[in-house]
Amino acid sequence: MALTLKLPTAAGSLESYRLRGTEPVRPAQGVKFNRIAYSAAHVVADPLAAVDPWLTAAVDWDTTIAYRRRLWSLGLGVAEAMDTAQRGMGLDWKASLELIGRSLDAAKDVPGALVASGCGTDHLNIDEVKSVDDVIRGYEEQMAAIEKLGGRLIIMASRALARVAKSPADYERVYDRILSQAKQPVILHWLGEMFDPALAGYWGGKDTAASMDTALGVIAANAAKVDGIKISLLDKVQEIAMRRRLPAGVRMYTGDDFNYAELIAGDGYGSEPTHGKSDALLGIFDAIAPAASAALGELAQGNLERFHAILGPTVPLSRHIFAAPTRFYKTGVVFLAWLNGHQSHFTMVGGQQSTRSLPHLAELFRLADAANLLEQPELAVSRTKALLAVHGVE
Template structure:
């Protein structure tokens, strides 16, 4: 089957030959894998809701929870209410808490399902933050709400803290308070400013080495309260450096959507087991879940060559989805879910389906197919042709 698509530079059209689904078998629900792997899951907007999408947040709960069951069914965990779910970018705190509550309830029906939920300060408007105490109270409010539901915390980076902190000592003070109160070990979260410009200078410095040292100091002060730290700096060398600085038992959860394959496989360096490889908490695992699950199953079975064989074609796709401006990556994630029939529309919270161009989406379609990730080629072609027609492009499909 062939489909006419816009070229990558948008200058013309070219026929593309569909290759079809990849030959890999995902893991099963509850299957024990050699790496802990969270997929930061997206939310499905309610396209029929009578709301103003730039202002109001309406969620299709059935489709949103069905997607999480799909991820659990492949042995992946869910990192809930994170930036992939448009947290702070259309998804507000009351809706986030409802999402967390519904997901915790849904996880109880899936054997072996695991879930951790984003705890932040996003109900505190950045401009309204006047002090570090404001930030502490905001974290405490969300912590209490999530823990009351029985949820595990991912302590998200705070825009408000980035605004009011005067230096590393303020970060140490905030995280000391948060970690000392946590009921169980948490996952810390360091999102680079390529994902969110408001987080520039997090941990009190724009120098990565200095910021990293502050984060490690926070962890060293409360090692029993930290399960791990997820960093998204898109710099594999910095991640490896920090991984080797962590105290025994504290995991590095890679958030590097450019270099995840080699970071998860690891380099085997270090006497401490958790220094030798990264676990995963990745937005791209939402879009490439079948390949990610199958690759992790192969790695668990000791077949590292097969692990890389499956994931290698997904890396160009991921780099395209996460290309600058990186914060718009969520559009590509939702586009993939629509192409593959996991939601019946390409509409996003906040109207963010408009953040990427038609040539960008056409190239994403090609790369997804080359990675074997168009699960139902006929459906994907039909939907791509519909999108092209909506943009005034006569999509020619031949068999």
């Protein structure tokens, strides 16, 4: 018998929705990918902690690490302590470092597990940062802490640097300094202002093209220390343009949660393999992990049509989850993890479960069903009905 429930619409009414009844996506086991694929993973809050959630991050460590084990089991790497984990948006540096340490420890038991960890300056009091030297010291402190644990670095964009830098030369000075000290090649991260308004004008250019020139100059000057760059500008044209200009061997990790399918598939441009395709470092891969794994497995076997057939239906879901205000996308990621039984509650660090409306979450439910991503449909319906009841919808 088909599952049905009443869901709110954007117009404020209720309508009956009948689930499609299709089998959820189930990836094949043991398939090796021909792309590197990191999922920026969320943290699971502890809903029983006696804290003020807007002020103190309480993390359910066991469930958080279990979720990472799931991602590794699907062949995905974990980009740890990034913005998907509410880094700087509920999760402070102290908790982030503990998360990184726990994730790295867990990865030791998983053959081939990939972990790269966010390194930033979010422990600094931004009002006390007066110069790029202060920013450099901030980065160096976090670099040392993560590398002491044996972690590889993702150099996150710095709100402090965006605030004090006066020109592209200031960005060049900071990045040249920190890259020269990195023990292993790093992933750079260019996060657009749609994800974090405090990062507007990053790299110091008067427009995106000028900022890209600065970033590419930094990479060219330090190519041996750069594994790749993740750009999250939600603009496939800009990503492809930058990808084609990267030094040989430096990867483009797509952070485009609107256009990832076609960017990962690639266009085969040029003789340098990394110029014709993107690898992946995506927050949406947390929410669509089974589909991402299944699609990447098909791509590795040359089944491009099947790759798009699996991943294509997830794109409308991702565009909805990452709709403006984009920085609230974490709510949709955690909502889907709850619907699929990967955590027992819909509570987030910082109380962020309140950042999206009930109609938004209802549409997310519909799109997840259309993408075959409701892993346990009966559970998803039961939990959605419980959420509706809390909001007065019986």
